[in-house]
Amino acid sequence: MSAGQAVGETLWQLGVRQVFGVVGSGNFVPTAALVEAGARYVAARHEGAAVTMADSYARVSGELALCSVHQGPGLTNTITGLVDAVKSRTPLLVITGQTSAGSTRSNFYVDQIGLIDRTGAIAEQVYRGETVVEDTVRAFRRAWVERRPVVLNLPLDIQAAGVPAPEQLATDGGGTVRVPAPTPESVAGVASLLATARRPLIIAGRGAVVSDTRDALLLLGERTGALLANTAVANGFFTDDPWTLGIAGGFASDGAAELMREADVVVGFGCSFTTWTTRHGRLLGPDAAVVQVDVDARALGQTERVDVGVLGDSGETARALLDELAARDSRQEDSPYAGKPGWRTETVAARIHRYGRAQSAESQAGQPGLIHPRVLSLELETMLPAARTVVVDGGHFLGWPVTCWTVPDPEGFVFTSSGFQSIGLGLAAAVGAQTARPDRLTVLAAGDGGFLMSVSELETLVRLRLPVLVVVYNDAAYGAEVHHFSGGRTRLELVRFPPTDIAALARGAGAAGVTVRGVSDLTPVAEWLENPEGPMIVDAKIDPDVVGYWAEQDFQGH
Template structure:
């Protein structure tokens, strides 16, 4: 029986409703618990991107959402399909990515089913929201509610779909499979967030403006919340009026790209100049930034007497890690505009730290300008030399996706990006192995830009199935493997203390050969001249993915590593 001839079901209603609401892409791996709903979503106009592992599918949706700013959707089977996706779901939850996961679920009465787990509690345990379809009559409303919650609450939502309920006939009045968007009332179509976020209270804005007006050396430090709010321009305008320098957390890298008074990333990846200037600030305006140990170097980048203004949409985040002098509950962009208006009422614009000399110093002291001693070890390349060479060779319009591990700092510190949507820092959960999937999603979302996946050899081995996905899709994707034949973070952390790290080391593997077997171009890099393979690939139009297995010098230890382990 054809799909058009059979009786529409609840699963059809869910997929059709989501397509009508504007879902554009669904990443997934098909099973009996999610196939019908996913097919209906695709019949309604969404593009399907099939992964090789459920964790890869959710990581792809996460990367797509971070890069495009649009709702990301993934689809997985019940039970093990969902458990396979949990690590990537935890990353997306901690990064506050609006993401909807369709997950099959076991029938309530199937107490002995092999698939049975408590999916609700599993989902909430990693910080995501658990939703469900309740009955055949509410299927469309349940799907729409789950989608809206993901957008409004800026968190992943898992919509659990019991397989017995999915199979029930659709109720009269529910959208039919393949229905165009016009079948759903215009007011119900949700392509972008339509719910206003919290506007700051006037009293809180006034207190913050009073503090900024008295500041002599202010700094604006923006985090992931500022990216989600698209607050870069209003924060720059506020910084210009207040004479403030700008900085970001690692999650917001690129938000102030090209601004003359932007110090770059604060925390363990901070340049020596940023590490020198940030502790001199007398007022720090932290906007959508957690101010955790990573961002403040466990407090070393904040002076003891600094006055901190916290801005966040969550009340519980306003006193996290650092107690504020002023707390402002409000959307980042709306608060920045309100602060600028209040500051203009109090005082004219000031130069503050924004002198031509300071701007010149910032421009001249990027990480690549600080210099390093290239070890020039036989048969390997210094990771800093590698990354600067990549920065010079790659087009400026790029998306950089960074996996977790010892390699994390090199691309974050030495690869420039044009804006915050072009930098995907897959480290909110500090889980190795999610970078390749996120990069595939980013490449799907922004095909006009070259996507660069920076991963370690350990992370790549955890994500090997998705090499097939990247090759199958023919993406404009450069995969750079910082290959030290080890879990380098553990080696560098524990070896100096006399611990045996043999179990964290592995025989050298020919990752280029593995990539070729998956259907993509590949090369091994041991010296700068080996990057000719990259130059040739770019000259040929970068058609289809390229993997560079860069055999990096395993003796080079990242300076930020000690800070990373202090936080646990």
């Protein structure tokens, strides 16, 4: 077979079962070989959407997904989604064609290696026909082990070379990877902090989700009397636990933020302590000791608020802390219960119960003919099934679905703009999420700007007949910019647009579409939810003058 075919066959043997892409002459052969072997192929309308579909699929399924694109412009079209996947540390493999050696005058030529390197992804290469299997396996394993996107370049001349069919690989796909364990010294140091803390707080990030650390952190919270929180990308991690404060950061309620600021020791597991998580440092008390646990040494201490960095897997570290605290208990040394009441008290429980998932106070009265975004979100929360995957695009609107809609677990939440703050990734992410979990209803929240930026993937939803509910918070503007530059400034027409009938656009594409200006207009949505077939687009005309409480930090540091 050709080396290009051998790439597809090797990927199948490695366990790749799902591929998203846009096929051109440079990636046709390996993609066709993978599909012929039995993989499912989802054709996107744009390469940028294809890589985001694969990213979302990986986040929801926990499997490594594949994106396949043409060389040159096919690769350059992936850049925004690829950077978002890099910043989200998603294990993802992209295969792309590459011009033959010496073909620098080809219209398709671009320095692909340099381009990939600049995104933060890993650039890998098929070097010769006789090494095609080895090169493909190496790229796959690096994506899985290093939890980073890897782009495998496939030169056309090497793809065409004749090679023996690959023998059955002695591999278990991603392989069993030994995760790094923390040093005994670092465990002892953090245990001492927790043992003497009066108001500890545990924050779980994406790393805690990946390492399946929930049970260990719940036990650690119980042993130390800690309150619990999670970053936005780990939404749903501590669902239903009575001591959780929900999301830490810009989407935290005033009551939750007040409690977080009272913590004297904060331990983040797989949490980067970004400016969003800490509200630019204001969410942490000035005297709090901050501990960061991460498997990547490069991630430790990137913020000045981190006092102690622990290099280790979140799960391994949490279990090691439990063992260390148990040993101290047996020696009656620095007992976490000695001389301190902790703050899992009735008073604190009452404070948690009082604010619940409430946001800061805001009027819910809207302009005539427009619906308040919070009213819309809360009404939909009562209508949506519990088995759901919530996907949010970027924009000012996103605080309402994030704070008003519950999710069953972290795998049921995809925050597309958390890494790169790009809008327009939501429709593609919804395709990936629904493909990964067809047993759950995918609900996408998007702004009109992000929806229209990526509207080509509406055809993908319709073509695949995916039962996805798309809620467009339509304020006829780039709302974040409007609110940021309002207050007497001129030229806001630069970020405002004439009204767009998105419901009519959806119906023209073959989807169900409904315009919502009030709660009573949601009746067709309720009917669709009884037997969802194909996508439904909700064109919600929201009040453009309503400003979310999270908006004040949207542009800090820009």
